[in-house]
Amino acid sequence: MSRKGQSITLSISERDKAELEAIALEFGMMWGEEQPNISKLIKAIAQRQLLIGNNNDWKESRIRALHRCIAALTDIGQIEQAQIIANLLLERSELSIPLRNEIERFLENSPPAWRLQIDNYILRNQPFQLSYQDARGVLFNFTVRHAQVAPHEKRQYLDCWCEETEGNFDIPELIHNWSLRLDRITDAAVTVISGEWRNQLDEIEVEMHLFAGLAFAYQAKPEDTTSEWLPDKPKVKRVIRRVSSTFWFSREVMQYAPDCVVILPENVRDRLKQKLLTLCQLYDIETTS
Structure with a gap:
């Protein structure tokens, strides 16, 4: 003689029902092949096949660090990884409403194909x-x-x-x-297209000398190959850097003038000199040849 299963009634909203069905679908608790089965989900929880954990015990520092990861990954083009972290954060109940809204907007504005x-x-x-x-x-x-x-x-x-x-x-x-x-x-x-992938952009080495407070405050960058004090010129730091664009390089060093002088190569130095001469003309400063 077969034993009849006992039934229970759940008083939940349509939204909560949809969430339970989504969880059942995620864990393969189904009626047939397509219909999610909430009863199977509850049974699996009761039998501890699925464990229930806290969803409100993350510290603010962890949430803040993961939130920063979204921006950092986006900046370097790792969009899919940023979306994974965004969805992970949305699963947490600790999120403030403004932060949740910001992350939802990020996911809605997915990058084009x-x-x-x-x-x-x-x-x-x-x-x-x-x-x-x-x-x-x-x-x-x-x-x-x-x-x-x-x-x-x-x-x-x-x-x-x-x-x-x-x-x-x-x-x-x-x-x-x-x-x-x-x-x-x-x-x-x-x-x-066919063909080989290059390992990197074309690069040149640029030598510059740093003076005054900039020399002491300067922190070496990953693209620097040399950062040393000149023995014959006290308080002058010599930096050699790999550069792939003189446009971005000049925009950086111009903001540090006159505490940064490019020494080599000559064609990069000449470009910066021309910028300075143009600036002098704009400010009606007379220069000698």
Whole structure:
């Protein structure tokens, strides 16, 4: 003689019912192949096949650190990883309403398909063709053989090595390097191409001397190959750095003038001198040749 199962009645809202069904679906508690089964879910909990844990015991420091990870991963183009952390945080009940709303907006504003393609190709070291049209209607085509998403002045750029050089006004050694501002690309076509992926952007070494307080306050950067005090010039620090773009490099060092002087190479030094001469003309400062 078979034993009849006992039934219980749950007084829950439609939203809570939907949440329970979602959990049942996640753990494979189903009627047939498609219908989630709340009864099976409750039975699994009762039999301790599924364990219930606290969802409000994370410290604020942990939530703050994970929240910062979302921004950091987004800045370097790891969008999928940032979304994983965002969804993990949304599962927690400790989140304040403003923080929850911010994370939900982040997930709603997911990047376009072409951006995800680029991130995927970078992870795979896969060369690709990038075509897009700017706001003026000018069409750009780039054959990309190395790329990385990098922040410059609070904006995200695609720093890439491309076969095309027309329109690039950097020095000859860096003319294959491009820095494309991603938020100015509204739509793009991205396709796989054959060939080898380059290990890095083209680079040159730039030597600069730092004076006064800047010399003592300077902290070496990962791209620095040398950072040392000059024995014959007290209080002067010599820094040699690998540079892939004179545009971004000059924007950085110009803000430290006159406590930073570029020594070598000559073509980079000459570009900075020309900027200073132009600035003197704008301020009606007479210079001698």
